[in-house]
Amino acid sequence: MYLLLVDDDERLTRLLDHMLxxxxxxxxxxxxxxxxxxLMQQGDYDLLVLDWMLPYEDGVALCERARASGFEGGILMLTARDALEDRxxxxxxxxxxxxxxxxxxxxLMARLEALGRRARRPLDGRRLQVGDWVLDCDERRVEHRGRAVELTQREFQLLELLMRRASHSVPRELIYERLWGRDQVVTDNALDATLRLLRRKLSRCATRQPIETLRGLGYRFTP
Incomplete structure (x- = not known):
């Protein structure tokens, strides 16, 4: 699933980010x-995890904003407030x-898994289709014209990131952050190797390589 985690406790978010x-x-x-x-304006999230007390705009306001914009995924609130009126x-x-x-x-992990199963968002919201490429986020399956492509977890995450931003450039810095996290030290070779293997597997199904390199900008998925 694709989640947005919002909390001003950086130690907590690092832990949860790693676990997720x-x-x-x-x-x-x-x-x-x-x-x-x-981020809510840019991302196509399945779930939102919102702390109640936040600088600039609190979790309740963010929740209301998300629903008003048409967001149909699950929303989990984190709070120290246990009064009935707050809930x-x-x-x-x-x-x-x-x-x-x-x-x-x-x-938290158990609640998110349960919430993901019963979220109000339609199943197709977690099924991406770009051209002839189909990525099912729930089943963790990728197909091209009905032919399955076997990917590792890291390759799947990279492809999902690129497909969610199809036809737009995705910088290497963003890929490092999304796949390995902010605090992880990763060499260029790790991303290059993952990208090379992913491209090789995609090329077995299609005559045209859908992942382009944009010199100085990053990569772009173009079916």
Whole structure:
């Protein structure tokens, strides 16, 4: 799944970001409401994880903004507020679930998996199709004209990132951040090797290589 994690506790977000990536999810992280709004306008998220108390714009306002814009994925609120009226306020603007702080990261993971299964977003929202290429985020399956392509987890994450931004350039810096995380030290060889293997596998199914190199800009998926 493709998630947006919004919390001003950087230590917590680093931990959750790592756990979610290890579980095979793609994660964007924001530490304040302003950054979250910018990412929400760009990303096609399956789930939002919103802390209640945030600088610039709080989680309730972000939740309301997301629903008003037509977002149909799941929304999980993180909060230290346990009063009934607070929970009702969040549900009233479109939250699907609550998790009280402090919490065990494993419980968050379990709630997100459950929320992903019952999210109001249609199944097709997690099924990307760009030209003849189809990527099913739930089944972690890639096909080209009905022919399956076997990918590793890292290759799948890279292809998903490129397909979600099809026809637009994706810089290497963004790929490093999304696939390995902000705090991970990764050499250029790691990305080059992943990209080379992914291209090789895609070329077995199509006569035209869909991943272009844009010198000085990054890469672009063009079917």
């Amino acid at each position: 990536r290890q579980a095979g999810h793609t994660v964007d992280v924001a530490h304040d409401g302003r950054m979250a709004v910018a 009702l306020e969040g549900f009233a603007v479109g939250a699907d679930d609550y998790l009280l702080k402090p919490f065990e990261p494993e419980e």
